[in-house]
Every structure is written in structure tokens, then in C-alpha cells.
Amino acid sequence: DAKTTQPNSMESNEEEPVHLPCNHSTISGTDYIHWYRQLPSQGPEYVIHGLTSNVNNRMASLAIAEDRKSSTLILHRATLRDAAVYYCILRGSNYGGSQGNLIFGKGTKLSVKP
């Protein structure tokens, strides 16, 4: 049980910002929010993670709602290479047993139009 809800698919135009939503209403105080993406014919790739505060890195930004029941992955300028399935995953002691294996849902398939 992934414990997160994401739209099945989204479309974006190249060079425009993309906001990918994720709902995680059952999140607990110690759970981290992680995002991975999977490009076609490749393994998943770590994107970003956060706990309470918004986070930025070279790939994306993560905006976390004040009540932590939802978050949004922001790609500031989508490129064709960003077309992938994006997975929102909760991590911490409540998930993945004692070793932290990832529990994937179906993710959001992002299409980027030139």
C-alpha cells in the first residue's frame, strides 16, 4: 500500500513549469516525502526529499503543505528529457520494514510537448 495518491498522467509544454501533486493524508510526523522518477527503459532515479520545509536542488523543488498532507514537485522549466513517470513515496520507520525498501505506487506519467 503506497499511502500516496497521484494523478495517473499530466501533460506539459516544453520550457514551462510543471507542478506534480501528491496527497498523503495519513502521513505521520516522522515520515519523509521522497520523489523518484523513471525515464523510459531506465531504473528509477532519486529526485528530492523533504520533511517539513520546502526544498530545492538542481533537479527540482519540493513544496510541502503546512499540514504535510500533500506536497508538490515543481520542475521549473520542463524539457523533453523530463518526460517520465514520477513517484511520490513516503519513507521512514513506518514504511518498508526495518530496512527502508521503497513502496511505489503507479506514479504520474508526465508527457512534455515540444
Added chain:
Amino acid sequence: GAGVSQSPRYKVAKRGQDVALRCDPISGHVSLFWYQQALGQGPEFLTYFQNEAQLDKSGLPSDRFFAERPEGSVSTLKIQRTQQEDSAVYLCASSKKDRDLIAPQHFGDGTRLSIL
């Protein structure tokens, strides 16, 4: 730097044959995970190693599946007497030792297994 390497990239086998899939994790990574990904689905956990110890094999679908990591680095996933439902992409991931269970996992590009 070198990432996680998996081989072969593609494997076709006849039903009933045994197969072995190899994973070379990132050097120094203590944790190693195997996942199975069916077409159109997210990856699902199979088994976990910490160094050479297999600490969790709860995701292995049957006793035909066996994994090992004898020296704490390279790992092999073996499937005996393959069946058509074993057709999937098998992904390997490694990560640093992670007390808080949040370290990013680094994935290989997987082995696509097709059983005829």
C-alpha cells in the same frame, strides 16, 4: 562515477529454464535491494541485503526465487524453473547505510526477463 550495473540487460528464456541476474552495486554501499517491475506498474520489493546478510526476503514470490550476496558486494538473483508470470523487469538498487531509512537508493537500469 560508476553507478549500479546490472547484467544481462535483456534475457529470454524458455519456460522451465533457470536464470541468473547479476547486480554490481555502487562501491561501498552497504544496502542492496532487488525489485520486480511488471509492465505498467511501479517496482515491487523482493529482497534486501545488508552487506552479505539477507535480512528480508519477504517479497520473493515463491521458493523458486533465490538471491545471494556472498562477499557483500555483487549480488545474484536466481530464478529456478521459470514460468511465464516471471516475465518482468528486475531492478537492483543500492544505498549507503541508513539509520533513518531515508538514504536515496541508486538503481540500475534493470534486466528485462522474458519467459517464452
